[in-house]
Amino acid sequence: MPLLSLSDVGVTRRGHTILDGIDLSLERNEIVTIVGPNGSGKTTLLRVIIGALAPSRGRVSHDASLTIGYVPQRLHIDPTLPMTVSRFMALPRRHSNDAVRRALERADAAGLADRQMSGLSGGQFQRVLLARALLTSPDLLILDEANQGLDHRGTAEFYRQLARVKRELGCGVLMVSHELHVVMRASDRVVCLNGRICCQGPPDTVAGSSAYRDLLGVDERDAVAFYRHDHAPEEALS
Ligand SMILES: Nc1ncnc2c1ncn2[C@@H]1O[C@H](COP(=O)(O)OP(=O)(O)OP(=O)(O)O)[C@@H](O)[C@H]1O
Numbered sequence: 001m002p003l004l005s006l007s008d009v010g011v012t013r014r015g016h017t018i019l020d021g022i023d024l025s026l027e028r029n030e031i032v033t034i035v036g037p038n039g040s041g042k043t044t045l046l047r048v049i050i051g052a053l054a055p056s057r058g059r060v061s062h063d064a065s066l067t068i069g070y071v072p073q074r075l076h077i078d079p080t081l082p083m084t085v086s087r088f089m090a091l092p093r094r095h096s097n098d099a100v101r102r103a104l105e106r107a108d109a110a111g112l113a114d115r116q117m118s119g120l121s122g123g124q125f126q127r128v129l130l131a132r133a134l135l136t137s138p139d140l141l142i143l144d145e146a147n148q149g150l151d152h153r154g155t156a157e158f159y160r161q162l163a164r165v166k167r168e169l170g171c172g173v174l175m176v177s178h179e180l181h182v183v184m185r186a187s188d189r190v191v192c193l194n195g196r197i198c199c200q201g202p203p204d205t206v207a208g209s210s211a212y213r214d215l216l217g218v219d220e221r222d223a224v225a226f227y228r229h230d231h232a233p234e235e236a237l238s
Contacts, residue, residue, distance in 0.1 A: 002025035002026055003027060003028055003062060003063075003139055003140050003172045004025070004049065004060065004061070004062040004066065004172075005023075005024065005025040005060075005061050005062070006025075006048070006049070006055075006058065006059070007023055007059045008022070008023060008057065008058040008059070009021075009022040009048060009055045009057065009058035009060065010022070010056050010057035010058055011048065011053065011055055011056050012056045012057075018041045018044050018195065019041045019044055019048070019055075019195060020195055020196050021196055021197075022045065022058070022197060024191065026049075026172045026174055027172055028139070028170055028171060029166060029167075029170055029171075029172070030166075030172055030173070030188045030189060031162065031163070031166060031173040031175070031186060031187050031188045031189075032172070032173065032174050032175075032189045032190075033174075033175050033176070033177055033183045033186070033187040033190050034174070034175070034191045034193050035176075035177060035178070035180060035183060035191070035192055035193070035212075035216065036192060036193035036194050036215065036216075037194065037215065037216065040193050040194045040195060041193055041194075041195050042144075042176045042193055043073075043144060043176070045193065046142060046144055046174070046176060048060060049068075049174065050068055050070055050142060051068075066139050066140060067138045067139050067140070068138055068139070068140045068142060069133030069134055069135075069136060069138030069140070069141045069142070069171075070142050070143075070144075071129045071130055071133045071141070071142070071143040071144065072144055073144040073145045073148060074148065075129060077117050077118065079118040080118075081118075082116060083116065083117045083118075084113070084114055084115065084116060085104075085109070085112045085113050085114070085115050085116075085117060085120075086100065086113045086114065088117050088128065088132070089103070089104070089128075089131065089132055095135050099135055100113075100135070101113075103131040103132070103134040103135045104128075104131045106131065106134050106164075106165055106168060106169075107128070107130040107134060107161065108127055108161050109124065109127040109128050109130075109131050112124055112127070112128060122149040122150055122154065123150055123154040123157065123158065126147070126149075127158075127161070129146070130158075130161070130165070134165065134169075137169060137171075138169070138171055139171055139172065140171060140172045140173075140174065141162075141166075141169075141172070141173045141174070142174045142175070143162075143173070143174070143176070144176050145175075145176055145177060146158065146175060146177075147159075147177060147179055147182070155179055155182050156185075159182060159185070163186065180216060183203070184203040184206075184207055185203070187203055188202070189201065189202060189203075190203050190212075192206065192209075192211060192212050194215055198211040198212070198215050
């Protein structure tokens with residue numbers, strides 16, 4: 001049984017259709033990445049999935065006990081505000097010291113507990129956001145452009161960490177990304193969105209599809225070469 005499924009979901013705002021006819025299932029032990037051009041409805045879809053936005057049509061179904069961990073696209077913390085990583089992990093609510101330690105370890109951020117949030121590098125900051133989303137040992141982990149501000153190597157490391165988290169927790173992972181070549185390497189399934197789902201499937205199949213190339217404006221040889229060049233089985237990523 002899927003962790004969460006969307007059936008014929010549509011979102012209309014001020015007479016404008018943002019999402020239409022979305023059928024999507026998310027499973028445990030699977031990394032799914034949504035790609036699509038600016039304004040294609042990616043963030044809107046994530047908001048529907050986390051329950052922050054009610055769809056205008058269709059149904060979102062999941063078990064009542066489903067726990068979701070969410071890593072936002074950006075989080076601004078006033079740099080003049082002194083706040084250690086441990087303190088940040090206690091916002092908005094406290095968890096046991098054990099739970100905090102475990103979450104930081106899972107996100108490969110164990111050594112950062114006493115550091116100031118304002119002194120973290122982009123990659124370290126993302127790991128702490130990931131650790132906070134892992135505090136509840138979620139069934140489904142959702143990341144909105146979590147690799148923003150990371151360079152190519154930082155992004156690859158972050159995705160390796162995600163693959164480890166998925167294996168350890170057995171959770172499902174859903175993310176939105178613009179990093180096409182890394183997405184191709186790090187995902188089990190890619191979903192191309194443009195208000196509707198244009199195509200979806202394993203990365204190599206999607207990379208070769210004309211719907212994907214037309215939507216993202218990538219050349220066929222580039223898409224497939226990117227995939228072949230960068231692709232490594234998950235074991236090799238860890
Ligand atoms: N509350 C709203 N009212 C009206 N229009 C909205 C609302 N929220 C989003 N939109 C519109 O819906 C479309 C999709 O927005 P969304 O942020 O979901 O796209 P996106 O794919 O995440 O874009 P980006 O890649 O630029 O972050 C855009 O045209 C946006 O202007």
